[in-house]
Amino acid sequence: MAERVEKIIGKFNFAGELVEFASFGNGNINDTYLVRFANHEMEKPYILQKINGFVFSEPWKLIENTLSVTRHLREKIRKQRGDPDRETLTLIESETGNAFYRDDRGEYWCAYLFIDHTKAYDKTDNPWIFYQAGKAFGRFQCYLSDYPAHTLYETIPDFHNTKVRYEAFLEAVKNDTFYRAESVRHEIDFVCQREGDTGVITDLLCSGQIPLRVTHNDTKLNNVLMDSETMEGVCVIDLDTVMPGSALYDFGDAIRSGANKSTEDEQDIAKVQLDMELFEAFTKGFLGEVTLTPKEIEYLPFSAKLISLELGMRFLTNYLNGDKYFKTAYEGHNRNRAKVQFRLVREMEQKTEEMKKIVARYAGGETR
Ligand code: ADP
Ligand code: GN1
Numbered sequence: 001m002a003e004r005v006e007k008i009i010g011k012f013n014f015a016g017e018l019v020e021f022a023s024f025g026n027g028n029i030n031d032t033y034l035v036r037f038a039n040h041e042m043e044k045p046y047i048l049q050k051i052n053g054f055v056f057s058e059p060w061k062l063i064e065n066t067l068s069v070t071r072h073l074r075e076k077i078r079k080q081r082g083d084p085d086r087e088t089l090t091l092i093e094s095e096t097g098n099a100f101y102r103d104d105r106g107e108y109w110c111a112y113l114f115i116d117h118t119k120a121y122d123k124t125d126n127p128w129i130f131y132q133a134g135k136a137f138g139r140f141q142c143y144l145s146d147y148p149a150h151t152l153y154e155t156i157p158d159f160h161n162t163k164v165r166y167e168a169f170l171e172a173v174k175n176d177t178f179y180r181a182e183s184v185r186h187e188i189d190f191v192c193q194r195e196g197d198t199g200v201i202t203d204l205l206c207s208g209q210i211p212l213r214v215t216h217n218d219t220k221l222n223n224v225l226m227d228s229e230t231m232e233g234v235c236v237i238d239l240d241t242v243m244p245g246s247a248l249y250d251f252g253d254a255i256r257s258g259a260n261k262s263t264e265d266e267q268d269i270a271k272v273q274l275d276m277e278l279f280e281a282f283t284k285g286f287l288g289e290v291t292l293t294p295k296e297i298e299y300l301p302f303s304a305k306l307i308s309l310e311l312g313m314r315f316l317t318n319y320l321n322g323d324k325y326f327k328t329a330y331e332g333h334n335r336n337r338a339k340v341q342f343r344l345v346r347e348m349e350q351k352t353e354e355m356k357k358i359v360a361r362y363a364g365g366e367t368r
């Protein structure tokens with residue numbers, strides 16, 4: 001593998017001589033490497049990534065989207081007198097003059113400037129950090145609010161269409177290819193009892209009650225780089241799933257990932273709790289940067305619950321289908337991840353009133 005990666009590194013227009021490279025980060029989807037180059041004056045690190053071809057069947061769409069969106073963001077950052085090389089991703093050209101390299105196996109690779117003096121947190125109990133994440137994702141959405149959403153490709157069709165995800169889940173239960181359904185009967189029932197929730201956001205979008213926006217769609221805490229000293233949000237990364245969507249997806253996904261007291265694959269289910277201080281911190285940061293419609297605000301607490309249910313359903317579907325999508329470390333990993341999300345759903349059902357009060361504090365008005 002190392003030999004193969006080194007060969008790919010040689011295909012990109014990196015400056016200087018290769019010093020070393022190593023696997024980097026904790027992404028569930030792509031293979032990421034930190035690549036160090038240097039010349040006589042300085043070190044220059046880069047990020048190299050193999051795009052997961054099972055997840056992204058048309059990787060060029062993801063690259064086109066990333067190029068268009070970062071071009072737009074660069075302009076906005078420049079106008080704010082910021083540093084575009086630090087505050088958004090910069091793709092590096094390969095020898096073919098493209099922002100990617102397609103290897104002899106047909107796999108796509110991308111490279112980016114490494115954003116130094118930053119840290120990606122997988123988890124935090126520090127409200128300041130999560131407040132900064134809220135600001136960064138809110139600003140991201142605000143900067144893209146004048147970008148024509150419908151011109152972007154859907155890199156993964158129906159990515160946050162919870163209704164479609166529910167149908168895929170039912171199909172996996174019906175086929176039960178790996179004879180695993182019996183062992184997760186309780187979890188299957190849990191999802192089926194909530195079928196009525198699955199169409200709520202898609203129906204709001206279809207009926208035009210909430211606007212279609214450019215959204216990130218994968219607003220995990222570790223998809224925003226924080227300044228190592230100030231811990232301020234510097235750059236929103238992982239733009240693979242930037243697509244037309246709803247602001248509710250970004251809010252909901254961030255809360256389900258960052259306001260959970262436990263990790264995403266915690267085995268002691270009692271540790272899975274919605275931290276209201278973290279919920280408040282993110283809400284304050286996000287709503288301080290982006291202006292949402294009253295209808296969107298109304299559904300913010302619900303979105304956190306729905307995206308938790310959706311991801312739990314996705315983990316469970318993957319478990320039933322033989323673990324082909326999310327990287328796993330052991331058998332049953334996706335089943336445990338699903339259980340965590342479902343416990344979070346319960347937590348959110350119990351804490352709905354509290355969530356509503358907090359959202360109202362930072363947005364004003366009624367919330368669902
Ligand atoms: P995945 O889609 O697999 O989650 P990411 O694009 O999020 O992959 O990258 C994985 C990790 O690599 C991130 O969480 C972050 O730690 C690091 N990373 C990615 N891009 C950069 C960058 N340009 N500069 C610094 N670190 C980065
Ligand atoms: C994946 O790539 P990563 O680890 O940032 C997934 C998200 C899930 C997340 C759960 C393209 O995100 O949708 O919420 O795992 N990304 C894709 O950890 O499916």
Ligand code: MG
Nearest residue numbers: 027222223238
């Ligand atoms: Mg990521």
